Amino acid sequence: MKISNYKKLRIGIxxxxxxxxxxxxxPELLKAGGAWGEWGADEIEKIAxxxxxxxxxxxxLWKAPIPDYAFSGxxxxxxxxxxxxxxxIIGAALVIGVxxxxxxxxxxxxxxx
Amino acid sequence: MHIPDGYLGPITYGSLWAAVIPIWIYASKxxxxxxxxxxxxxxxxxxxxxxxxxxxxxxxxxxxxxxxxGATLIAILIGPWPAxxxxxxxxxxxxxxxxxxxxxxxxxNCFNMGFGGVLVGYGIYKLISGSKFKVQSLKFKxxxxxxxxxxxSTRHLIGAGIGAYAGIxxxxxxxxxxxxxxxxxxxxxxxxxxxxxxxxSITIPAIMLEHIFLFGIVxxxxxxxxxxxxxxxxxxxxxx
Numbered sequence: 001m002k003i004s005n006y007k008k009l010r011i012g013i014x015x016x017x018x019x020x021x022x023x024x025x026x027p028e029l030l031k032a033g034g035a036w037g038e039w040g041a042d043e044i045e046k047i048a049x050x051x052x053x054x055x056x057x058x059x060x061l062w063k064a065p066i067p068d069y070a071f072s073g074x075x076x077x078x079x080x081x082x083x084x085x086x087x088x089i090i091g092a093a094l095v096i097g098v099x100x101x102x103x104x105x106x107x108x109x110x111x112x113x
Numbered sequence: 114m115h116i117p118d119g120y121l122g123p124i125t126y127g128s129l130w131a132a133v134i135p136i137w138i139y140a141s142k143x144x145x146x147x148x149x150x151x152x153x154x155x156x157x158x159x160x161x162x163x164x165x166x167x168x169x170x171x172x173x174x175x176x177x178x179x180x181x182x183g184a185t186l187i188a189i190l191i192g193p194w195p196a197x198x199x200x201x202x203x204x205x206x207x208x209x210x211x212x213x214x215x216x217x218x219x220x221x222n223c224f225n226m227g228f229g230g231v232l233v234g235y236g237i238y239k240l241i242s243g244s245k246f247k248v249q250s251l252k253f254k255x256x257x258x259x260x261x262x263x264x265x266s267t268r269h270l271i272g273a274g275i276g277a278y279a280g281i282x283x284x285x286x287x288x289x290x291x292x293x294x295x296x297x298x299x300x301x302x303x304x305x306x307x308x309x310x311x312x313x314s315i316t317i318p319a320i321m322l323e324h325i326f327l328f329g330i331v332x333x334x335x336x337x338x339x340x341x342x343x344x345x346x347x348x349x350x351x352x353x
Contacts, residue, residue: 008346009158016165023169023180032172035179036319037292037309038117044310052119054299054307059119064212069168087211088168092161094206099160099199103153106144 017088021081066090114179114288114320115207115222118215120309122299125291130220136197136228143194152191155350159187160199162339164206167213171331179328182226182284185234185277186336190343190350193235200227225287234280241272265344270337277336278329282321285328289313289320 027033034043041059045051069087074080121129148156163183170178188196201223207213214222293313296306309316343350 006154006158006347009155009162009343012342012346013158013161013165016162016169020165020168023171027170027172027178030172030174032170032174032176032178034177035114035170036177036323037120037288037311037316038115041119048310050305050310052305052307052310053301054122055119055309057119058215058217058308059117061118062209062212062216064208064210066210067212069211069213084168088165091164091168091206091211094210095160095164095203096157098202098206099157100153102198102202103144103148103156104150106141107148107150107153108145 013092017085017092020088021084024081024084114182114226114285115204115214116218116225116288116292117212118217120215120292120295121218121221122295122308124298125294126217126221129218129224129291133201133220133224133228136224137201140194140197140201143192144198147192148195152195155191156195156199159183159191159196160202163187163200164203166335167203167207171328173323173327177323179323179331181328181332181335182230182281183332183335183339184226184230184284185238185273185280185332186339188231188235189238189273189276189336189340193231196231196235197227200231203227221288221291225284225291229287230280230284233283234276236276237279238269238272238276241275242266242269243272265340270340273340274333274337278333281332282324282329285320285324286317289316292316292320 039047041051041056044055066087069084069091070080071083071086074083166183167180170180172178182200184196184200187199190196191199204214204222204227205219208216208219208222290313292309293311293316295309296312299307301307311319
């Protein structure tokens with residue numbers, strides 16, 4: 001079981017990662033914000049007029065190492081696009097690593113046929 | 114559709130954690146039975162595909178953004194239960210590393226996108242296509258390539274497109290309901306919600322309209338396009 005078997009699929013995913021800044025650029029061009037219902041506490045205050053107590057508390061529970069697929073200081077323009085691509089590489093690599101591990105644990109051992 | 118920490122109160126996120134854990138256990142058992150070792154890379158690539166495709170934020174001009182998930186597509190390629198695992202791995206990495214979706218809401222997000230979206234999308238696909246094509250391990254590639262005839266018919270493609278559209282809309286609907294019941298479940302003495310502040314009458318139209326008219330269509334087009342790409346690039350993966 002080698003991941004190299006699915007060459008064209010890997011190339012397809014690599015191309016998607018390189019193109020991923022489109023997912024930042026298009027919303028910027030068309031003046032679209034984030035997803036509905038995924039606002040931070042400060043944004044929710046603007047929309048609802050208050051910050052719900054429980055929401056504020058829980059929202060501070062976890063500090064993600066690469067929040068919003070952006071590296072600190074790399075939050076605008078070309079740097080944000082580079083950061084987005086790096087995030088894509090890191091994320092895809094992690095997801096592949098974890099999947100291979102779980103797959104190895106669970107998949108049929110002698111199941112090549 | 115990635116619910117952040119704080120939007121769901123403990124009753125909701127707790128229930129959805131409780132719902133998703135047996136789903137994971139069942140899916141793992143299914144994987145043990147049906148997934149061949151040679152298909153593991155395809156599971157991994159599927160999860161990576163889902164991760165990357167969710168980075169393509171599709172803008173609603175002047176409004177919000179959304180994205181496809183690839184849930185139905187992955188279920189068609191590797192089977193629904195392996196797809197549940199693939200989507201869940203993606204959603205957990207997104208939450209832990211990128212803060213996309215909350216930690217407390219992992220149960221909810223995996224239930225909505227990784228389970229609801231996958232099973233409904235795949236179920237409708239099967240219903241419409243009538244039969245299913247199988248993912249085949251590459252061991253057969255050399256011996257079978259010449260005789261191989263792809264069974265990816267127009268009917269399969271229509272089923273895949275409609276299934277994908279329905280799947281993402283169901284996931285969106287589950288999300289809207291979970292968010293919308295928060296003011297009912299948890300309100301302070303001042304009548305204000307402790308968690309997500311919007312009632313069902315706001316969350317359902319807000320989330321559903323954008324998925325019915327835009328993101329659902331994006332998901333359907335993506336699903337059909339990738340199936341056509343795979344038919345061309347890796348026809349051995351699609352067999353009758």
